[in-house]
Amino acid sequence: MLNDVLIFKKIKDGDIETFEQVFRQYYLPLYMYSFGIIGRKDAAEEIVQELFYVLWRDREALNIVRSMKSYLYGAVRNQSLQYFEHQYVKERHRENILSRKLEASETTAQEQIEYKELQNIINRTLEQLPERRLRIFRMHRMEGRKYKEIAQLLSVSIKTVEAEMTKAYQILRQEIEKYTHAS
Structure with a gap:
């Protein structure tokens, strides 16, 4: 344990040789450990590289009371589990998006035709409104x-204004009902 305390102190003080020695000693075993958890070489490699990068970058803030080995293995385990969680969330999100796209694409051609017909009926009905009623309707809606x-x-x-809007809505409602009952 005293040896690890000295190693941590040297790394904290910026001793690159000590850091490289720790890197050489633990890189492969940590990589194999991470690979055993997640089963992906590229991800395991990235996790271990990131661990050593953060260890060096944040070395001045190191406050480790465990052994070097338990600290490194614990960090790799945590990162590997976070990787799994992240992959799960990404997969769920991807499935959700695909499901939405599938639902959206199921809109039938008939529904699109009906929507266009309804839009045409509304536009034609609005064009037939008296000028003031149409102007009030457009200003409001x-x-x-x-x-x-x-x-x-x-x-x-x-x-x-209220009376003109009420009349405009009544006329629109009547024309839409004619269309929906005819379909």
């Missing part, structure tokens, strides 16, 4: 204006 603002802009009462 397309521009997002409040009834009070529309009334001020057009110099009419709020009740007039």
